[in-house]
Amino acid sequence: MGVRPVSVEGLAAELAERISDRPGWVRVAVDGPDAARPWELADKIAERLRVRRHVLRVSARDFLRAASLRYEFGRQDPDSYYDGWLDVKGLTREVLQPLEPGGTGRVVPSLWDPVRDRATRAPYQVLPENAVVVLDGPLLLGQGLPIDFSIHLSLSKKALERRTEEKWTLPAFERYADEVRPQDWADVVVRADDSRHPALVESDA
Numbered sequence: 001m002g003v004r005p006v007s008v009e010g011l012a013a014e015l016a017e018r019i020s021d022r023p024g025w026v027r028v029a030v031d032g033p034d035a036a037r038p039w040e041l042a043d044k045i046a047e048r049l050r051v052r053r054h055v056l057r058v059s060a061r062d063f064l065r066a067a068s069l070r071y072e073f074g075r076q077d078p079d080s081y082y083d084g085w086l087d088v089k090g091l092t093r094e095v096l097q098p099l100e101p102g103g104t105g106r107v108v109p110s111l112w113d114p115v116r117d118r119a120t121r122a123p124y125q126v127l128p129e130n131a132v133v134v135l136d137g138p139l140l141l142g143q144g145l146p147i148d149f150s151i152h153l154s155l156s157k158k159a160l161e162r163r164t165e166e167k168w169t170l171p172a173f174e175r176y177a178d179e180v181r182p183q184d185w186a187d188v189v190v191r192a193d194d195s196r197h198p199a200l201v202e203s204d205a
Contacts, residue, residue: 002202003191011198012044015188019045019132019149020052025099026132031140031182032153033173035163036192041153042136053132056125060137062110063091067117082172087111088143095133096146105129139172142180152186154201159193 006014019028030045032038039059046055064070065087073080094108105127110120127133141150155163164170176182183189189201 004200004202006198006200008041008044008196008198011190011200012041012048014200015041015151016045016048018188020049022148024101024129025103025105025127025148027096027099027146027148028132028134029140029145029147029150030134030136030153031138031150031186032136032192033138033155033160033164033169034166035160036153036155037195038136038138038153040195041151041190042134046132046134049132049134053130054128056107056109056127056131056133058095058109058133058135060086060091060135060140061114062112062120063087063095064112064114066112067114070114076166076168078169078171078175081169082139082175086137086139086143088145091135092145095135099127099131099133100146105131107133139176139180141182141185142176149188150186151188151190152182153190153192154183155191156193 019026030038030042042057046057049055064085070080070085090111094111098104098107106124107127108122108124110122113120141152160173161170191199191201
């Protein structure tokens with residue numbers, strides 16, 4: 001495996017180019033812990049894609065389960081955070097599944113407001129057939145989400161520990177690294193220890 005340094009803007013441009021060439025609806029996931037700020041790269045990719053395609057930005061934080069379910073075992077339970085916070089079924093049903101071949105294209109961009117702990121009541125949208133959905137969030141891979149193109153932002157253990165504010169989530173990311181091995185699932189892996197100087201991990205093949 002090789003590692004190629006790239007600027008943040010260059011990374012976004014390169015990934016947008018790769019995504020734009022895909023036909024039909026494209027479902028993109030930018031996976032990474034909050035410490036890697038995946039929403040920033042997702043925003044930059046979406047901005048560049050909009051020159052060529054219709055783009056819908058979606059965040060996993062708008063598809064969390066209700067607080068009564070997330071906090072069933074306490075507000076800082078890493079196992080619940082790992083496999084009980086994201087509403088996988090809701091995200092699949094309302095955003096990803098309608099964009100499968102032969103789907104309706106009818107999606108809802110957000111489902112749940114975790115701050116108010118109530119439904120967002122966001123209106124449905126019908127996406128054109130060349131639309132791209134760019135989703136960001138942590139722990140997205142290995143959950144059965146129907147994704148067409150995935151990007152994993154990888155942090156070393158030391159960088160993750162240093163840059164994570166919610167330290168109680170660290171065991172969840174350790175499980176993710178050990179059990180899912182997101183670097184093996186992702187179409188693209190980006191080393192993001194220094195957010196200003198990312199590097200693309202490239203196969204020697």
